[in-house]
Amino acid sequence: MRSAAAWAIAGQYLAFGIQFVSSVVVSRFFLAPAEVGLFSIALAAALMLSVFQDFGLTRYITALHVLDRDEITRCSSVAIIFSWATAAALTLAAPLLAMLYHNLALAPIMTIIALSYLFSPFSIVPYALLSRDMAFNRIFAVNVTSAIVQATTVIGLAAAGYSSMALALGMVTASMARTLTTQMFRPSLPFPPQWRGLSKITRFGWQSSCLSVIGAAGSRSADLIVGKLLSLTVTGIYSRSTGLATQLRSLVTGAIGSVLYPAFARLKRQGDPLAEPYLRIVGCFTAGTWPVMAGLAVGAEPLVQSLFGPRWMAVAPVLKLIALSEMLFEAVPMQIDIPILHGAIRSLTVRNILDTLASIILLVVGASWSVEAAAASRIAYGVVWFLIYISFVCGLIGLPLVRLVPVYAKGLAATLAAVAPLALASILMADFANCGLVMLAALAVVGGAMWTVALWMLRHPLHDELVDIGLQLVRRLKPLTA
Numbered sequence: 335m336r337s338a339a340a341w342a343i344a345g346q347y348l349a350f351g352i353q354f355v356s357s358v359v360v361s362r363f364f365l366a367p368a369e370v371g372l373f374s375i376a377l378a379a380a381l382m383l384s385v386f387q388d389f390g391l392t393r394y395i396t397a398l399h400v401l402d403r404d405e406i407t408r409c410s411s412v413a414i415i416f417s418w419a420t421a422a423a424l425t426l427a428a429p430l431l432a433m434l435y436h437n438l439a440l441a442p443i444m445t446i447i448a449l450s451y452l453f454s455p456f457s458i459v460p461y462a463l464l465s466r467d468m469a470f471n472r473i474f475a476v477n478v479t480s481a482i483v484q485a486t487t488v489i490g491l492a493a494a495g496y497s498s499m500a501l502a503l504g505m506v507t508a509s510m511a512r513t514l515t516t517q518m519f520r521p522s523l524p525f526p527p528q529w530r531g532l533s534k535i536t537r538f539g540w541q542s543s544c545l546s547v548i549g550a551a552g553s554r555s556a557d558l559i560v561g562k563l564l565s566l567t568v569t570g571i572y573s574r575s576t577g578l579a580t581q582l583r584s585l586v587t588g589a590i591g592s593v594l595y596p597a598f599a600r601l602k603r604q605g606d607p608l609a610e611p612y613l614r615i616v617g618c619f620t621a622g623t624w625p626v627m628a629g630l631a632v633g634a635e636p637l638v639q640s641l642f643g644p645r646w647m648a649v650a651p652v653l654k655l656i657a658l659s660e661m662l663f664e665a666v667p668m669q670i671d672i673p674i675l676h677g678a679i680r681s682l683t684v685r686n687i688l689d690t691l692a693s694i695i696l697l698v699v700g701a702s703w704s705v706e707a708a709a710a711s712r713i714a715y716g717v718v719w720f721l722i723y724i725s726f727v728c729g730l731i732g733l734p735l736v737r738l739v740p741v742y743a744k745g746l747a748a749t750l751a752a753v754a755p756l757a758l759a760s761i762l763m764a765d766f767a768n769c770g771l772v773m774l775a776a777l778a779v780v781g782g783a784m785w786t787v788a789l790w791m792l793r794h795p796l797h798d799e800l801v802d803i804g805l806q807l808v809r810r811l812k813p814l815t816a
Contacts, residue, residue, distance in 0.1 A: 344474055349481035350581060356485035360500070361574065361642045364492035371561065371570030373498040376443040378557035379431050383423050406522050408530075410459045417455035424448035435561065439498070446502040450509035457513040460520035472519040479515050484508035556697060560708055563701040572705050574642070575652040582626055583660050598668070602675050609733040615667055616738060618796045620745030623664040625752035625785055629778065630657040632756045635767035636774055648705075650767075655709035662716030665742065669723040676730045685722050692718040744792045752785035 361370065428444040457476075464473050487507040491500035517523070556576065561569040601608060630637070634650040634657070642649065673682040693715050700711030728735055755777045760766045789797040 346477070346584070348474075349477045350584070352478070352481040352485045354581065356488055357574075357577070358641050359489055360492045361646060364489075364500075365497065366567075367570030367574070367646065367648075368566040369498045369570070370501075370573060371557075371566040371568070372437070372439060373443060373501040374557040374569055374573035375435060375561040375566075376431065376440050376447060376498075376502070378555065378561075379427065379440075380424050380444055380447045382555065382558070383420065383427060406459060406463070409462075410455070410522050413455035413458045417451050417458070421448045421451035424451065437566075443498055443502045446499065447505055450505045453506075453509040453513045456523065457509070457516040459522045460516035461512075463520045463522060464516070469519070476512060476515045476519070480508045480512040483511040555694060556708075559694070559697050560701050560705065563698070564705060564708075568705045571646070571648045572652060572708065574646065575649050575656050575709065578649075578653060579627070579630060579656045579660050582630060583623055583664065598671065598675060608672070608675075608731040612668070612672070612727075612731055612733060613737060613741065614795050616665070617741045617745065617794065618799055619664045619667045620742060621748045621789065621794055621796045624661050624745050624749040625781070627657045627660045627664075628749050628753045629756055629781065631655075632753055632760055633774055633777075636769045636771075639767055640771045640774070651706055652709040655706065656712055659709075659712035659716040662713070662720050665720055666723045666727055669727050672727050672730055678730060681726065685726060689719055689722050692722075744794055747792060748785055748788045748794065748796075751788035752781045754784060755780040 425445055425448045428441040428448070431444055432438050432441040461473070461476065464470075464476075484504040484507060488500050488504035491503055494500075496503070557569055557573050560572045564572075598608060598611070601611065631654045634653040635647075638646055638650045638653065670682065673679065696711040696715045696718075697708055700708040724738075725735065728738070756774075759769070759773075759777055763769060786797070788794075789800075
């Protein structure tokens, strides 16, 4: 698992770096908040309709005890059906979205996004197979290649004056690159298609997709709600804030998260208990993510000023609140995966519905006031989300809640140590908002050193994991540089 995690982390960091640089260049030099907001609304609508595209195939393939060639062909055939149906639905919905928001420019953007779903079915199954095989060295190549292609497309077309269209076309080229690379590593074309014996796949797929539909209604509707109740410019600001926070959160835990489901599925197949591994995962997630999110909240003003420029400064107060809310969502990792592995899909669905209702209601109330209130609603939603899932997940794996208290306490202690230099500078420096990236980087380095010492003093499991993963990365990447 550490070997897979080393490759996953390397790919996640490199892909994030590419995408982050691309977003900074495009936002600072080419696109205004309103242009980003226009694309964000189209993308949010597309993601709402595309929840059936994967149809649960990744989890289905990963969790199977036995997987033969016929089953792979069946899964590939199902992927084509639902991905192409998604493309058709998005194309038909494009003019309706333009009418709803009274902006004709939304229709062509959403139509271009729909094109990406014509290629995606040919990458879904091979990517799932690579994940099942724990072949994260190849997944590294897939993710980095698609990130490079997307960034190059977006920057080039934005510089050429394609405005919001550049972001949509970047999705198409990334989907094409992802298809070519996954098929190269793990060919699984559905030719001839296999239509017999689909009942097991479709039964699992509908259950999984219902969860996705419910989750999408809450998580992917934010830009749609903000865009409808406020404005395109405000939507761009909100989208850039949430995007930056979630990208950094994904940078810390996204790579490990991609390894966890197949790893826990393997443990489940072997009949091993999951409580102790899960407790270790909670510790690593909180001690790893909380300092990053807290630091992002404290340093929001100078970070936004340095990266995006003065016209994006309205992002800073929103980013502070979004970053704090993200800390709550890392306190209960694998809240979807653990119930699925235990077959508790009905109970999970009920909680997903409650979760989604809370998200939408709180966001509508907040967005009715201002974008800052909309961001603040995410903190209230995070509290509700935590209470909905904590007892449920721990109960499934037989983990007493009291055992999480010292884990959270150690994570909080490490967080305070990490953000202390940045927090002190924000208090003492008269012009902290204009301190620049060099000063921010220096404060982050000092905070990182204090965080490392805190982990060592606390005897935190994340310290040992980082040492082991670092050694794995060196061993794995050394042949590439030789």
